[in-house]
Amino acid sequence: MRRIIATILFLASGVTTAFAxxxxxxxxxxxxxxxxxxxxxxxxxxxxxxxxxxxxxxxxxxxxxxxxxxxxxxxxxxxxxxxxxxxxxxxxxxxxxxxxxxxxxxxxxxxxxxxVLPAGFPINLPEPRSLTVLVDVSKEGVVEKCTVEKSVDFTTPSDPCVQYPVGRKGASFIGKDGKPIAVRFVNRMTNEVQAR
The missing domain is CATH 3.30.2420 (TolA/TonB C-terminal domain)
Structure with a gap:
């Protein structure tokens, strides 16, 4: 009798699986x-x-x-x-x-x-503007000064000089004569309109 019940339970579980x-x-x-x-x-x-x-x-x-x-x-x-x-x-x-x-x-x-912008939608290009970062580096490779020159409407999320803290030592620059020289690093970012 146990064998028959076990077979029925087995068959019933097979039927449920087949319809799940x-x-x-x-x-x-x-x-x-x-x-x-x-x-x-x-x-x-x-x-x-x-x-x-x-x-x-x-x-x-x-x-x-x-x-x-x-x-x-x-x-x-x-x-x-x-x-x-x-x-x-x-x-x-x-x-x-x-x-x-x-x-x-x-x-x-x-x-x-x-x-996606609709076809024919005019894109507002930014007005011409500029941002210049000037970093003065001593012949020993130490940042001496950092200044920012920018057009009035040029905004930046943070002060670009944060990347160049005064007193931080970096690489020295070598002149043509093979001796270390003081340099000014200039980084310019501009938006300009040019005729073509």
Whole structure:
């Protein structure tokens, strides 16, 4: 009798396995292209001509709503990335994922938003401007002075002279006669407009 019961249990477990399905991820309701439109492009980033692709992962709840958004690969612009997640959380909707038994479960949906300027959109090129960093180095290779010359509207995220602290010793420079010489290192960054 035990052998028959064991065989029935074995056959029953085989039947369950045969009818079990693979887990299914969330399926977008409607078209994902409707989630973010051209009008959603942040105006400041558009004006600067900033483009990129925001890779994202959405945590989709068992009810099909977006519970969380994480940027998996940045567009290079924190503004574009934050905008993508905010709009996806507000607009994306899914048929929820299901486990192997068919039960609705939390699941992950991954994709990317491509931030592309519309065709014919004028890009605002920066006005001509310049920044010059001058570093005076003694013949012993010690930084003696660092100055910055810039046009009025040229902004930098930090002081360029931070890279060249006064008193720091570096390499000595050798003149044509083979002896150490004092030098001025000049680094120029410019935006200019040229006729062509």
């Amino acid at each position: 399905s693979d887990p299914v991820g969330p399926v977008p309701r409607g078209s994902p292209s409707d989630w973010i439109k051209d009008d959603d492009y942040p105006s400041a980033e558009r004006a600067k001509g900033v483009t990129g692709a925001s890779g994202f992962r959405l945590l989709v709840g068992s009810d099909g709503s977006v519970k969380d958004c994480v940027i998996s690969s940045s567009s290079g612009s924190p503004v574009l990335d934050a905008t993508a997640c905010a709009l996806l959380k507000a607009r994306a909707s899914f048929a929820p994922g299901r486990d192997a038994t068919g039960k609705k479960v939390e699941s992950i949906f991954s994709s990317r938003v491509s931030w």
